[in-house]
Every structure is written in structure tokens, then in C-alpha cells.
Amino acid sequence: MCITLNSKNKFGFVDGSIAQPAETNPMAGALFRCNNMVLSWLLNAMAKDIVDSLLYLDSARAVWVDFHDRFQQTNTPRIFQLKQMMNSSMQGALNVNSYYTRMKMLWDELKTCQPTPVCCCGGMKAWNDYMEQEFVMLFLMGLKDSYTSIRSQILMMETPPSISKVFSLVIQEERHWVVRNAIGTETFNGAMESANVALTQGGRRRPTCTHCGLLGHIVVQCYKLHGYPPGYWSKSKGTSSPSATTKAQQCGSSLKPVGLQSSSSPHVSSTVAPTCSTSVPSATSSSAASVMALTTD
Structure with missing residues (x-):
């Protein structure tokens, strides 16, 4: 309030430096108007319950002194x-x-x-x-x-x-x-972005199998869980599928010697014929007799 009054050059009305003029003074009217204006400023700056006790004071100096005496406290x-x-x-x-x-x-x-x-x-x-x-x-x-x-x-x-x-x-x-914290945050964000780029393909995140943990397929498409398709060839290791390897082993284990040895023909020795049920048929008794006849002639 003191700053406001000094800026308006009106602090003299509250500190007593501008005394109340006599009615015969030609400047009395202007001074009364200035006093009333400062009084209205003081009353508007106070709480309503305090203003009610100061309404009957007619000068800004009297309001200032009463307010100071009422609320003055030691420091x-x-x-x-x-x-x-x-x-x-x-x-x-x-x-x-x-x-x-x-x-x-x-x-x-x-x-x-x-x-x-x-x-x-x-x-x-x-x-x-x-x-x-x-x-x-x-x-x-x-x-x-x-x-x-x-x-x-x-x-x-x-x-x-x-x-x-x-x-x-x-x-x-x-x-x-x-x-320094901003640089550390940018470094961490860059590392996370690089990791995300490594896990993405075509702008989308690649799926992860919950069974084998590999990327690129889900559990319903997992070969390790549901089996490899026929003729599957692994690009990463260059090996065939387990099903094709197992079938080849079965065919190889079914090879057995077929004995066609004759006491009269020393040139005929035992041979090994594949007997895999899928590709090579087994020798019958009629075919064996035909071969024996040809060798004796």
C-alpha cells in the first residue's frame, strides 16, 4: 500500500505531512477530493469485517492511525x-x-x-x-x-x-x-530403439514363439512342437528335416543280403539287395529259380 500511495504522490495524506486545510483555503475542495480518494483506496484494500468498524472515520490519516494501532505487533x-x-x-x-x-x-x-x-x-x-x-x-x-x-x-x-x-x-x-542426464537419457533411448529395430521386420514387430522362443512364428506354427514338413531344409544349418532323416535311416537299416549261392557255380556270390518297402521290392521264390536256371546254363 505504501508503494501504491507513493507512486500516486498521495502518501502525505496518511503520514500527516499534508494537513487538513481550512474551509477558507482555495485548495480545500481539491484536497478534500484527494483525501476521499485515498480513503476509498484504503477501505477497498481491507477485509469487510474490518471496514465496518472504520466507516465513520472521515480522513485517510485517521484510518491509517487506527489500523496501525490495532494491528501493530512487536517484531x-x-x-x-x-x-x-x-x-x-x-x-x-x-x-x-x-x-x-x-x-x-x-x-x-x-x-x-x-x-x-x-x-x-x-x-x-x-x-x-x-x-x-x-x-x-x-x-x-x-x-x-x-x-x-x-x-x-x-x-x-x-x-x-x-x-x-x-x-x-x-x-x-x-x-x-x-x-549430463539428458545425454544419458538419449543414449538409453537410442539403445532401446536399436533393439526394437532388430526385432522388427517390414515396420512391424516380429512374433515370438512361446514354445521355442524363436522369432518369426507363433506356437501354433512351431515345427519343433508339431513336426517338420516333408522335404524341410534348414537354411541356417543346411540339414534336412528330422522326418526325412529318420525315413532315410529306416530305409538304410532295412538293407539285407539275399543269398543266391550254388555249389556248382563258384562265380555266383551273395549279393545285397535293398528291401525298403517304399522303393525296392523283396525277392520271391520264382525269381530266385529263374536266376538259378540262367547260372547253370
């Missing part, structure tokens, strides 16, 4: 509260800018409640530097553990920096952390 409880809040303030989930703003608001209010004496000899400079270092220590104590390195660097400086310099160093450290 000691507020100073205790401010110092307690500053000592217990922690950064937590706030960023550095928000944390600094909150601490700066508390510190400025504390300086207002404890005004520094005015000195023209320069002796108060040491006191002001000491108070600023107190603020720096409170600010550093509330930072998160991730700022331990920059906090150690600030504390080891020979010349204690100002609070503005400390804030600049800490905010640079925060930006460094943000950039």
Missing part, C-alpha cells in the same frame, strides 16, 4: 519465526532458482524486521559482509547432497564470495547435471 516473534524457517529450509524437490527465491524472501523480511543502523564512516561494511556470509551459509546448508562438490569448492575459496556469486556457481552446476 520479536516474527524474527524468531523467520530464523527458524531459514534454519530448517531444505531444497528438497525444488530447483535451485525456486529454493534461492524462497530463501531470499525470508532473508529480506528478516533484514526489514532488524534494520541496520545508518553509518557514514564505513564501519558498517564489516557487519554487512558478516550478515551476507550468514545468508550464504544458510543457503549452502539447505542444498541437496548432489551439490557437495560445488559446495566444497565455494567453502575453500580464500575470499568469501557474495550470495549472487554463490547462486551463479550453483545454478551452473545444476545446468551441468541437466545436460
Whole structure:
């Protein structure tokens, strides 16, 4: 309110520097209008239950004095509260800018409640530097553990920096952390994207069999579960299907010797004839007799 009144050049109506003029004063009308305007500003800025007790006061100065006497309090409880809040303030989930703003608001209010004496000899400079270092220590104590390195660097400086310099160093450290985390996130996303590309074909994700764990088919199409088709040839290993291999083994195991030995013909020896039921028929008694006749002739 004081800032608003000063900007309008009307603060003299509440601090008493502009006295109420006499009715014979030619400027009395203009001053009364200005007084009523300031009075309306004050009443509009107050709560309704407070305004009801001030309606019968006719000057802005009287309203200001009544309001000041009614709500004026000593600064000691507020100073205790401010110092307690500053000592217990922690950064937590706030960023550095928000944390600094909150601490700066508390510190400025504390300086207002404890005004520094005015000195023209320069002796108060040491006191002001000491108070600023107190603020720096409170600010550093509330930072998160991730700022331990920059906090150690600030504390080891020979010349204690100002609070503005400390804030600049800490905010640079925060930006460094943000950039490093962003690079790590991009690297992780790139690795995940590469893995997804390896699992995709034609823009779609390839299915995975729940039986054998291979890509490209589902369980109802799994050869290992339902059997290989005839003539299946594995491209990866260059081997035929288990069914074709088994059939060939069965045919090979069915080969047996057919003895056609004659005591009168020494040139006739035992031969081996395939007897696989699928391709080579077995020798009968008539065919054996025909072969015997030809050999005896």
C-alpha cells in the first residue's frame, strides 16, 4: 500500500505531512477530493469485517492511525519465526532458482524486521559482509547432497564470495547435471530403439514363439512342437528335416543280403539287395529259380 500511495504522490495524506486545510483555503475542495480518494483506496484494500468498524472515520490519516494501532505487533516473534524457517529450509524437490527465491524472501523480511543502523564512516561494511556470509551459509546448508562438490569448492575459496556469486556457481552446476542426464537419457533411448529395430521386420514387430522362443512364428506354427514338413531344409544349418532323416535311416537299416549261392557255380556270390518297402521290392521264390536256371546254363 505504501508503494501504491507513493507512486500516486498521495502518501502525505496518511503520514500527516499534508494537513487538513481550512474551509477558507482555495485548495480545500481539491484536497478534500484527494483525501476521499485515498480513503476509498484504503477501505477497498481491507477485509469487510474490518471496514465496518472504520466507516465513520472521515480522513485517510485517521484510518491509517487506527489500523496501525490495532494491528501493530512487536517484531520479536516474527524474527524468531523467520530464523527458524531459514534454519530448517531444505531444497528438497525444488530447483535451485525456486529454493534461492524462497530463501531470499525470508532473508529480506528478516533484514526489514532488524534494520541496520545508518553509518557514514564505513564501519558498517564489516557487519554487512558478516550478515551476507550468514545468508550464504544458510543457503549452502539447505542444498541437496548432489551439490557437495560445488559446495566444497565455494567453502575453500580464500575470499568469501557474495550470495549472487554463490547462486551463479550453483545454478551452473545444476545446468551441468541437466545436460549430463539428458545425454544419458538419449543414449538409453537410442539403445532401446536399436533393439526394437532388430526385432522388427517390414515396420512391424516380429512374433515370438512361446514354445521355442524363436522369432518369426507363433506356437501354433512351431515345427519343433508339431513336426517338420516333408522335404524341410534348414537354411541356417543346411540339414534336412528330422522326418526325412529318420525315413532315410529306416530305409538304410532295412538293407539285407539275399543269398543266391550254388555249389556248382563258384562265380555266383551273395549279393545285397535293398528291401525298403517304399522303393525296392523283396525277392520271391520264382525269381530266385529263374536266376538259378540262367547260372547253370
